[in-house]
Amino acid sequence: MSHPPGVLDADPVALATLATECVEHGSDLRDTVTGARLVIVVPPTAFGNSPGAESLGNAYDRLIDACGLAMEGMADVVESDADKVLGMAFAFRQQDEANAANVRDAGAV
Secondary structure, three states: OOOOOOOOOOOHHHHHHHHHHHHHHHHHHHHHHHHHHHHOOOOHHHHOOOOOHHHHHHHHHHHHHHHHHHHHHHHHHHHHHHHHHHHHHHHHHHHHHHHHHHHHHOOOO
């Protein structure tokens, strides 16, 4: 279907479905990262007993923390975007209903 410039057509049900999927993916990402951070623990002895072993172990710990925080931040963004998409779905639905009521009131239907 062709629309005039500036006209936006959206399916509120599809947007709501997309939002739900985004929330699920964000939650899955957070759960996976949280679980992985608990099991990716490497004991300090794994880095050996050379002079740089302690520094290497500390760097590994900082890396795991930074990556975990970054991934959790991504999950936050996905979930936040899902909330915005859901809001758009409701806004489109309300506008569709208002437009339908205006057409009915005008006697066009």
